[in-house]
Amino acid sequence: MRVILGVMKKELLETIRDRRTLAISVFIPIMLMPIMMTAFIYFTQDKESDIKVVVSGPPGTEAVIKALDVHPLKLVKSNDPIANLRGGKLEAVARVIPQGRKDRFKVTIFHTADATSLQASEIISARVDKLGRQIASSELSSTVKDASVLEPIDLNLTRVDMDRQSSLAGVFLSLIVLIWATVGAMYPAADVTAGEKERQTLESLLMTPARDLQVILGKFASVYVVSLLTLGLAIMSTYATVIIGDVKALIIHVPDNVISVALFSILAILVTTALITVTEMLASAFAKSFRESQSYLTPIFMLIIVPGILPAVVPKISFNQALYYIPFISHALVINELSAGLINIRNIGLLIITSIGLTALFLWITMKLLRDEGVYRRI
Amino acid sequence: MIHIEQVTKSFKDVSALSNVSFDVPRDQVAAIVGPNGAGKTTLFRLLSTLSTPDSGYAVMCDHNTSIAPQKVRAITGAVFTEPALYDRLTPKETLNYFGMLYGLGGPSLRKRIDELIEQLELGEFCSRLNGVLSRGMKQRVAIARAVLHEPSVLLLDEPTTGLDFHSADNMLRFLSEYRHGRCILFATHNFQEVSLLCNRLLVLGKGRLILDRELSEDSVGAEGVRSMVLEAIRGIDS
Numbered sequence: 001m002r003v004i005l006g007v008m009k010k011e012l013l014e015t016i017r018d019r020r021t022l023a024i025s026v027f028i029p030i031m032l033m034p035i036m037m038t039a040f041i042y043f044t045q046d047k048e049s050d051i052k053v054v055v056s057g058p059p060g061t062e063a064v065i066k067a068l069d070v071h072p073l074k075l076v077k078s079n080d081p082i083a084n085l086r087g088g089k090l091e092a093v094a095r096v097i098p099q100g101r102k103d104r105f106k107v108t109i110f111h112t113a114d115a116t117s118l119q120a121s122e123i124i125s126a127r128v129d130k131l132g133r134q135i136a137s138s139e140l141s142s143t144v145k146d147a148s149v150l151e152p153i154d155l156n157l158t159r160v161d162m163d164r165q166s167s168l169a170g171v172f173l174s175l176i177v178l179i180w181a182t183v184g185a186m187y188p189a190a191d192v193t194a195g196e197k198e199r200q201t202l203e204s205l206l207m208t209p210a211r212d213l214q215v216i217l218g219k220f221a222s223v224y225v226v227s228l229l230t231l232g233l234a235i236m237s238t239y240a241t242v243i244i245g246d247v248k249a250l251i252i253h254v255p256d257n258v259i260s261v262a263l264f265s266i267l268a269i270l271v272t273t274a275l276i277t278v279t280e281m282l283a284s285a286f287a288k289s290f291r292e293s294q295s296y297l298t299p300i301f302m303l304i305i306v307p308g309i310l311p312a313v314v315p316k317i318s319f320n321q322a323l324y325y326i327p328f329i330s331h332a333l334v335i336n337e338l339s340a341g342l343i344n345i346r347n348i349g350l351l352i353i354t355s356i357g358l359t360a361l362f363l364w365i366t367m368k369l370l371r372d373e374g375v376y377r378r379i
Numbered sequence: 380m381i382h383i384e385q386v387t388k389s390f391k392d393v394s395a396l397s398n399v400s401f402d403v404p405r406d407q408v409a410a411i412v413g414p415n416g417a418g419k420t421t422l423f424r425l426l427s428t429l430s431t432p433d434s435g436y437a438v439m440c441d442h443n444t445s446i447a448p449q450k451v452r453a454i455t456g457a458v459f460t461e462p463a464l465y466d467r468l469t470p471k472e473t474l475n476y477f478g479m480l481y482g483l484g485g486p487s488l489r490k491r492i493d494e495l496i497e498q499l500e501l502g503e504f505c506s507r508l509n510g511v512l513s514r515g516m517k518q519r520v521a522i523a524r525a526v527l528h529e530p531s532v533l534l535l536d537e538p539t540t541g542l543d544f545h546s547a548d549n550m551l552r553f554l555s556e557y558r559h560g561r562c563i564l565f566a567t568h569n570f571q572e573v574s575l576l577c578n579r580l581l582v583l584g585k586g587r588l589i590l591d592r593e594l595s596e597d598s599v600g601a602e603g604v605r606s607m608v609l610e611a612i613r614g615i616d617s
Binding site: 006 | 427428429430449450452453455457459461463464465466467468472476477479480481482484508524
């Protein structure tokens with residue numbers, strides 16, 4: 001244990017003194033996540049608030065125009081609204097024409113095939129329909145005794161989240177874990193393996209009576225700590241930005257079983273980060289120099305991130321139990337479930353067992369590779 | 380202390396060492412001399428357990444390098460051409476780290492480090508980072524690292540290459556004091572160093588041991604060593 005801790009302490013000391021690793025592991029997550037989140041807030045809120053439409057009509061149509069001038073629609077003026085609609089500057093155009101007597105109108109809506117334009121046309125339709133029913137109700141109220149005759153069906157829409165629906169917060173959290181654990185481990189993993197070969201310090205290390213397992217565990221522990229630190233900073237800065245920016249879409253609903261969910265989430269994050277750390281160490285152990293290791297780590301980065309995105313892109317994918325055996329996909333699926341307050345012990349167990357098993361296997365291979373003369377000297 | 384028996388090592392089709400056998404007893408400093416590619420570094424890697432022979436064996440202080448590498452590592456120190464230090468550690472941190480790896484610790488390690496700092500004149504720069512030290516300073520730290528655990532066998536692979544005269548002289552002086560009760564294998568291209576430090580000459584050529592001769596104090600100078608080496612190499616070429 002003394003040797004493992006000694007190796008870890010030395011590697012961490014070197015990491016702290018390496019400006020490049022410090023920048024990647026500490027400053028970038030602290031700075032980048034708030035910037036990314038602010039951009040997210042800006043674009044999502046802009047999309048919600050500004051559906052620009054033109055509503056035109058002669059005097060006498062003010063009631064219709066007023067009914068449409070409600071958020072999220074924003075009424076704007078235009079000299080050539082149809083041309084602007086075609087050019088994408090407007091989402092919809094509504095022309096209101098009086099029909100001879102008071103409170104009789106013809107409304108024509110122009111829209112494009114764009115999703116937002118369709119949404120705008122649906123909102124206008126619904127508002128016009130509602131106004132029409134209000135006018136009819138007002139005119140018939142004196143003659144009809146039962147007001148429900150005018151609206152025989154009372155329609156209510158209530159949103160219910162699916163059990164396995166991939167929540168935006170869950171997808172976001174699993175992606176943050178995969179991305180920042182990978183980024184945090186990248187430089188230290190290359191430094192403790194390929195970097196040692198390049199500087200020829202590995203020879204001195206391997207010539208000591210310290211056991212290879214002790215050395216590799218010490219190195220692993222140091223990279224793991226840096227990776228967790230990076231991840232922790234990224235999560236904290238993201239959380240702070242979500243709370244300060246009041247990003248409702250990313251605020252996780254606190255379930256009744258919050259303590260169990262939090263503990264299982266931490267466990268899932270710890271085992272996934274361990275696997276990411278050792279995967280990067282293994283890839284770097286094949287390289288003879290720090291630079292060469294970077295060319296191996298880039299595809300590894302993709303290999304880790306892409307499976308994490310899959311559950312978000314293909315939500316129904318989570319129904320396939322076999323996917324829980326695949327590293328990184330299982331992480332994304334389990335984090336998604338936990339974010340929705342679901343604790344599936346079988347799925348969590350699979351994630352932990354496969355992650356720990358692969359971590360041990362990769363660690364053992366990395367240890368052998370560092371001693372392997374064929375890899376070491378390229379002979 | 381060192382016994383090498385019929386050691387052969389090849390890399391793919393290239394033979395690096397071929398049936399090399401020799402012994403180096405206690406108190407002896409054996410020079411390993413030979414042209415580039417003669418097999419010196421391969422021999423050193425075998426003895427320092429970084430590599431294993433294809434056939435034959437090497438024994439260091441009664442421990443076979445292939446069977447008991449851990450025990451061999453505990454009684455061996457090595458310095459290679461490159462000092463190979465951690466740039467972001469100080470010399471003192473380096474020595475503490477390797478002391479820990481060699482199983483040392485506590486007051487005895489601190490005392491040993493202080494001794495080496497004094498003997499190798501590391502005092503003035505032992506709190507600077509290795510990365511900013513000159514090559515001569517780095518090589519002194521590498522020597523301190525190699526002898527930290529007071530090994531019985533010291534392997535030196537061209538340790539003075541690139542050093543100025545003063546640094547090289549300091550190193551040789553330290554080694555001539557350190558040799559007593561131990562055995563040193565010293566690979567070099569410098570015949571002056573062989574004549575000053577070594578009492579045995581081993582010449583390698585094309586992976587084979589082509590000369591094994593005791594050097595008596597009155598029989599050789601740098602020129603004498605040079606003649607013996609060149610004659611041996613000419614013999615193998617012809």
